[in-house]
Amino acid sequence: MSSEEHERSGPDGLGAVPYIPLSPEGASGGSDGQSIGTLVGQATQHMSTLVRAEVELAKSEVVGEVKKGLTGSVYFIIAGVIGLYSSFFFFFFLGELLSDLWGLRWPAFLTVFGLMLVVTALFALLGWRKLKKLRAPERTISSVKETAAALKPRREPVA
Numbered sequence: 001m002s003s004e005e006h007e008r009s010g011p012d013g014l015g016a017v018p019y020i021p022l023s024p025e026g027a028s029g030g031s032d033g034q035s036i037g038t039l040v041g042q043a044t045q046h047m048s049t050l051v052r053a054e055v056e057l058a059k060s061e062v063v064g065e066v067k068k069g070l071t072g073s074v075y076f077i078i079a080g081v082i083g084l085y086s087s088f089f090f091f092f093f094l095g096e097l098l099s100d101l102w103g104l105r106w107p108a109f110l111t112v113f114g115l116m117l118v119v120t121a122l123f124a125l126l127g128w129r130k131l132k133k134l135r136a137p138e139r140t141i142s143s144v145k146e147t148a149a150a151l152k153p154r155r156e157p158v159a
Helices: 036-099 106-132 138-151
Strands: none
Touching (some): 036 106, 036 138
């Protein structure tokens, strides 16, 4: 259904989505004097536009969420790469420590290892925060529910 909530351009700047302006029940739709065939043709055209609009809305929302997911994945990849490189420094640190227990080189290697772990933790946190922001396509879900409710036959209460 057309409403302010489902405007042509969403608040997040997604592309234009075609919609059908619907009038309230009982309002004259200008169908006076039109044949049944014309009305059925118009209804079919409106249903086609409505379905295309729902698909376009779903596609635009999913594309936005996939981009967020890819950004979060890149942060996890960076964290993994830095974590693997830092393991080299850890093992090199252990070798220096075992060969020269209190030498001058091992504190430097330990410091490098600690800094790389901090950077790894930072990128992992950034990736987690990005992935945590992923959400369902809420506008599409609400629009589909409204459309289903509008198309559902209404029953008169039995007296």
